[in-house]
Amino acid sequence: MKAALARWRAVPDAPPPGHRPGVIAARVLADLRAVRDAGGAGGGVGGVTARLPNGVRVSIDERVERQFLMHTVSVKVTAAARGPAAHGSARVRQTGWLRCTGIDAAPMSGCDPVFIDTLAALLAEPSLADALRPLHFTDCAIDARDGRWTLAIVPFGGSEVVNRMPSFRRYVRLIDAQAAALSGACLAFETALRRNLRG
Numbered sequence: 001m002k003a004a005l006a007r008w009r010a011v012p013d014a015p016p017p018g019h020r021p022g023v024i025a026a027r028v029l030a031d032l033r034a035v036r037d038a039g040g041a042g043g044g045v046g047g048v049t050a051r052l053p054n055g056v057r058v059s060i061d062e063r064v065e066r067q068f069l070m071h072t073v074s075v076k077v078t079a080a081a082r083g084p085a086a087h088g089s090a091r092v093r094q095t096g097w098l099r100c101t102g103i104d105a106a107p108m109s110g111c112d113p114v115f116i117d118t119l120a121a122l123l124a125e126p127s128l129a130d131a132l133r134p135l136h137f138t139d140c141a142i143d144a145r146d147g148r149w150t151l152a153i154v155p156f157g158g159s160e161v162v163n164r165m166p167s168f169r170r171y172v173r174l175i176d177a178q179a180a181a182l183s184g185a186c187l188a189f190e191t192a193l194r195r196n197l198r199g
Helices: 002-010 023-032 113-124 126-132 176-198
Strands: 048-051 057-067 070-082 087-095 102-107 137-145 148-155 159-164 167-172
Touching: 023 048, 023 057, 023 070, 023 159, 023 176, 070 176, 087 113, 102 113, 102 126, 113 126, 113 137, 113 176, 126 176, 148 176
Parallel strands: none
Antiparallel strands: 048 057, 057 070, 070 148, 070 159, 087 102, 087 137, 137 148, 159 167
């Protein structure tokens, strides 16, 4: 056991045993009913780009978290759109104690006023709030750099837990309702930014 622990500590960035790069990204694409872009990357380090059924283009990147004798694989789904020229980043969170009753955001330090105002307008958009409210996510962020805005969501579904002792592998599926909410959030984000640019 000491030898195994020593090996694990010696190579903390090495892929964990049993990790299958690209497999979870492919399963999430199937759950979302998304179509992979022709010539898109293979789902490993570079991620994949795909088009959702509603027409929004997203990128899907696998994230591996390694622990001793186990690892988890989750995906980050990112939608990008043009928006006001602004700089900033914010973590989006759900509000409510027992049930999610709303959406809120915590801007990071150094955000410019245009970002803060646009973020408030985005969160006030009913279609975006209605899509994010029922979505089970472990992380959600909105970032803006030089007019390029991104919504990055790490859903709870679409993840895999792999244990080595006892040996098991479990995929947590992105069920239809969650896939619809995720697709809806990406579309609402893109639409709200387009409206904001015009308006």
